[in-house]
Amino acid sequence: MTTSDGGGDQQKPRSGPRATYPAEQSAGSKRTWFVVLASVVVAAGLALAVLGFNQFGDPEVSGQATGYELLSSDRVAVQYTVNRANPGDAVVCIVRARAKDGSEVGRREVLIPAGTDIQVGARAELTTSAPPVIGEVFGCGLSIPPYLDSKS
Structure with a gap:
């Protein structure tokens, strides 16, 4: 059955939720995205800390x-x-x-x-x-x- 209720995995559905939303990503793909996003957040936080210290830290x-x-x-x-x-x-x-x-x-x-x-x-x-x-x-x-x- 190839209806929107998600039944039948033999054919690629043409309509319904399975056609609109892709199949689940692999665990490796999710882990890669998590590592990339976490690295970007950490780098941005470090950059903000350095800028804040230079701007508002004690001057000589x-x-x-x-x-x-x-x-x-x-x-x-x-x-x-x-x-x-x-x-x-x-x-x-x-x-x-x-x-x-x-x-x-x-x-x-x-x-x-x-x-x-x-x-x-x-x-x-x-x-x-x-x-x-x-x-x-x-x-x-x-x-x-x-x-x-x-x-x-």
């Missing part, structure tokens, strides 16, 4: 503004703290001032020399091109420009 150097003082209509002082994993490394921090509309009106690169402390407090004064409303640390890093390098 970081700077955080702790306060600012508006000195005049064209000057601002920024107080900040620098944290570094290796105190023996010199660090450069970019300190900036912004105007009321958010535009940058002053910028200065400041060298924090190598020392013995992991956390260092610093203060920088900036001259601005327009009246400042805030002073902040834009960022800190280990790439010291040649004109700031005390070794040259």
Whole structure:
């Protein structure tokens, strides 16, 4: 019988569930698909872990503004703290001032020399091109420009 009730295995059915859905796959084929998919999932998880650590892990150097003082209509002082994993490394921090509309009106690169402390407090004064409303640390890093390098 070759009806949709699944009876009769002599002929390939032309309609019904057996014609629509293929016969069961072999156990080896299922195992291969499982191994391939599991490998893809593990690789994707490892890639996400590496990206997450690089993006959100502890940086070697970081700077955080702790306060600012508006000195005049064209000057601002920024107080900040620098944290570094290796105190023996010199660090450069970019300190900036912004105007009321958010535009940058002053910028200065400041060298924090190598020392013995992991956390260092610093203060920088900036001259601005327009009246400042805030002073902040834009960022800190280990790439010291040649004109700031005390070794040259």
